[in-house]
Amino acid sequence: MPANVLAHPHVDPRRGQVDATDVILTGDRPTGSLHLGHYAGSLRSRLALQGRCAQTLLIADLQALTDSSGRAADVARHVSEVALDYLAVGIDPALTTIAVQSRLSALAELTVLYLNLVTVARLERNPTVKAEVELRGFERDIPAGFLCYPVSQAADITAFRATLVPVGDDQLPMIEQTNEIVRRVNRLAGVSVLPECRSLLSSTPRLPGIDGRKASKSLGNAIPLSATADEIRRLVRAMYTDAGHVRASDPGRVEGNVVFAYLDAFDPDPATVSELKERYQVGGLGDLALKRRLEGVLEALIAPIRARRAELGGDRAYVMDVLRAGSARAGATTEAVLRDVRGAFALDA
Amino acid sequence: MPANVLAHPHVDPRRGQVDATDVILTGDRPTGSLHLGHYAGSLRSRLALQGRCAQTLLIADLQALTDSSGRAADVARHVSEVALDYLAVGIDPALTTIAVQSRLSALAELTVLYLNLVTVARLERNPTVKAEVELRGFERDIPAGFLCYPVSQAADITAFRATLVPVGDDQLPMIEQTNEIVRRVNRLAGVSVLPECRSLLSSTPRLPGIDGRKASKSLGNAIPLSATADEIRRLVRAMYTDAGHVRASDPGRVEGNVVFAYLDAFDPDPATVSELKERYQVGGLGDLALKRRLEGVLEALIAPIRARRAELGGDRAYVMDVLRAGSARAGATTEAVLRDVRGAFALDA
Numbered sequence: 001m002p003a004n005v006l007a008h009p010h011v012d013p014r015r016g017q018v019d020a021t022d023v024i025l026t027g028d029r030p031t032g033s034l035h036l037g038h039y040a041g042s043l044r045s046r047l048a049l050q051g052r053c054a055q056t057l058l059i060a061d062l063q064a065l066t067d068s069s070g071r072a073a074d075v076a077r078h079v080s081e082v083a084l085d086y087l088a089v090g091i092d093p094a095l096t097t098i099a100v101q102s103r104l105s106a107l108a109e110l111t112v113l114y115l116n117l118v119t120v121a122r123l124e125r126n127p128t129v130k131a132e133v134e135l136r137g138f139e140r141d142i143p144a145g146f147l148c149y150p151v152s153q154a155a156d157i158t159a160f161r162a163t164l165v166p167v168g169d170d171q172l173p174m175i176e177q178t179n180e181i182v183r184r185v186n187r188l189a190g191v192s193v194l195p196e197c198r199s200l201l202s203s204t205p206r207l208p209g210i211d212g213r214k215a216s217k218s219l220g221n222a223i224p225l226s227a228t229a230d231e232i233r234r235l236v237r238a239m240y241t242d243a244g245h246v247r248a249s250d251p252g253r254v255e256g257n258v259v260f261a262y263l264d265a266f267d268p269d270p271a272t273v274s275e276l277k278e279r280y281q282v283g284g285l286g287d288l289a290l291k292r293r294l295e296g297v298l299e300a301l302i303a304p305i306r307a308r309r310a311e312l313g314g315d316r317a318y319v320m321d322v323l324r325a326g327s328a329r330a331g332a333t334t335e336a337v338l339r340d341v342r343g344a345f346a347l348d349a
Numbered sequence: 350m351p352a353n354v355l356a357h358p359h360v361d362p363r364r365g366q367v368d369a370t371d372v373i374l375t376g377d378r379p380t381g382s383l384h385l386g387h388y389a390g391s392l393r394s395r396l397a398l399q400g401r402c403a404q405t406l407l408i409a410d411l412q413a414l415t416d417s418s419g420r421a422a423d424v425a426r427h428v429s430e431v432a433l434d435y436l437a438v439g440i441d442p443a444l445t446t447i448a449v450q451s452r453l454s455a456l457a458e459l460t461v462l463y464l465n466l467v468t469v470a471r472l473e474r475n476p477t478v479k480a481e482v483e484l485r486g487f488e489r490d491i492p493a494g495f496l497c498y499p500v501s502q503a504a505d506i507t508a509f510r511a512t513l514v515p516v517g518d519d520q521l522p523m524i525e526q527t528n529e530i531v532r533r534v535n536r537l538a539g540v541s542v543l544p545e546c547r548s549l550l551s552s553t554p555r556l557p558g559i560d561g562r563k564a565s566k567s568l569g570n571a572i573p574l575s576a577t578a579d580e581i582r583r584l585v586r587a588m589y590t591d592a593g594h595v596r597a598s599d600p601g602r603v604e605g606n607v608v609f610a611y612l613d614a615f616d617p618d619p620a621t622v623s624e625l626k627e628r629y630q631v632g633g634l635g636d637l638a639l640k641r642r643l644e645g646v647l648e649a650l651i652a653p654i655r656a657r658r659a660e661l662g663g664d665r666a667y668v669m670d671v672l673r674a675g676s677a678r679a680g681a682t683t684e685a686v687l688r689d690v691r692g693a694f695a696l697d698a
Binding site (some may be wrong): 060061102111118342 | 410416424425451455460490494537582696
């Protein structure tokens with residue numbers, strides 16, 4: 001595990017919220033390789049939490065299919081890419097379970113059972129579903145799987161008896177939906193078979209793409225965790241700063257300046273970043289000097305990740321073994337939960 | 350197997366439609382014991398088809414939960430009641446597989462995968478779903494599982510690679526929905542992994558309840574397959590005939606006359622039934638004489654079923670064994686289909 005990763009100062013500061021008995025479930029849809037936005041937004045927290053309580057990373061390939069069933073082969077390929085990214089940043093499979101959603105048949109069974117506990121109207125009111133439907137332009141042609149995906153998420157969360165789920169503000173309705181289902185299952189069972197879960201809200205602002213827009217692999221505006229030194233230089237040089245900041249002597253804007261957003265996220269010396277912001281706003285600090293500093297910061301962060309990725313990339317059998325072992329461990333957990341939930345529905349175990 | 354059952358003249362006459370290579374999937378929701386309406390409408394056909402091609406009877410407990418999750422214990426109890434009814438009428442587990450839906454995890458996995466291939470708008474347009482939503486008064490509070498149940502049915506049908514599905518007119522949209530999913534899976538796979546299915550339409554008119562309304566256990570207007578001779582007499586005596594037929598000498602109506610509906614369905618001597626209809630319409634045939642004839646016919650039909658039911662009812666372990674063995678055989682079939690469908694979605698087998 002690259003030592004610099006865990007020693008990094010920007011780990012999630014709200015350690016006090018997490019208890020040793022907590023069970024964390026989180027993960028990613030395998031729709032592309034991970035980038036620095038994922039690192040700042042979630043991977044860093046996962047590293048910080050690793051070993052402090054039970055943690056499972058679920059590679060949500062079935063969920064990726066809910067809006068990409070036509071790109072199934074792509075999704076399949078990205079399962080091992082995402083696993084490789086996890087291992088490269090320092091996720092240790094001895095401390096964190098890495099599992100593949102589609103290998104856990106209990107999740108589908110829980111989903112089908114939970115669909116009986118939620119009305120269509122309730123799903124349609126889910127703000128996250130509403131927003132995503134708009135974003136993807138589905139309108140009335142929403143795949144049924146997409147409408148039902150809050151139920152599938154509830155299946156994922158409860159299948160691990162997760163108590164803590166890292167989310168962004170926009171995903172809070174998912175937690176509420178999950179807890180509604182938990183209460184209904186417990187009422188059916190007459191005893192508490194599932195725990196309610198809490199959200200672990202990220203305080204990190206979303207890292208923008210190099211053009212200031214939302215980072216996305218398809219826009220080519222994200223910096224991949226596997227970027228070479230040359231790619232880092234090229235992408236940092238292309239970063240949006242302040243269109244009004246033409247000469248180094250001009251006063252510049254810090255807000256909306258992508259270089260400062262990245263320095264805030266990754267520079268291990270925040271005091272110096274504060275000084276640089278002051279000098280930039282007054283005038284007398286050129287973009288190139290700033291970008292050179294950021295290049296150094298990102299190269300220091302990414303170089304060990306890149307090296308470990310290259311090493312593991314040459315040993316795909318190891319990555320496959322990690323997924324197999326993690327999914328087997330997760331399978332035992334989720335099957336046990338399924339037995340309890342089936343009991344609540346008076347189905348034999 | 351009671352010999353009189355297979356020898357009965359009213360078996361499904363459209364034998365020509367069924368091929369020895371056909372695979373039939375059918376079944377029942379375990380929401381109550383079966384009655385004469387089930388016998389006339391489906392059980393008799395199943396007996397006639399038994400041994401002529403592969404046939405599976407699925408006891409659809411998960412589907413029963415889509416509108417009865419609050420009555421889960423009731424559903425669970427009726428699983429073995431329905432199995433007992435099957436065995437009592439002469440279903441032979443060596444010739445017909447009897448399986449429990451909730452024991453086949455592949456069905457839930459197929460459902461979740463298929464949900465990605467169907468839009469919400471398409472499900473809402475399904476006339477069967479529309480009709481059932483009205484019937485049950487769900488309006489906007491439809492459980493999501495209920496909206497999705499055509500997808501669950503498609504999972505059931507395809508999981509057995511069924512080619513022939515006995516349905517009523519009102520269920521034809523289900524077959525169409527299933528074949529749409531089949532074509533999408535085959536297109537994703539690039540080869541034909543699932544067969545399309547045909548409907549086996551019943552030509553038998555629906556048997557009314559004794560009051561002329563739709564037969565239903567909850568209305569108490571159905572004659573159970575387990576009825577005693579006394580119950581048969583009581584229910585037949587209470588049958589609706591013709592309110593205008595007061596004296597035996599009055600002319601009477603045959604249409605809408607429940608006694609004639611039952612004689613049409615079950616009397617082994619249709620020529621005599623025709624004569625009786627003529628006499629009844631002219632006048633001179635009393636209701637009591639007719640009802641006595643029907644009592645005899647029904648007692649002859651039900652007595653061996655009742656005897657076999659009593660015999661098996663004392664050996665619940667045997668019924669459980671039948672369900673266990675049938676579900677295991679069905680499990681092997683459905684898991685093999687799931688592997689093929691997962692392949693179509695580029696998920697590892």
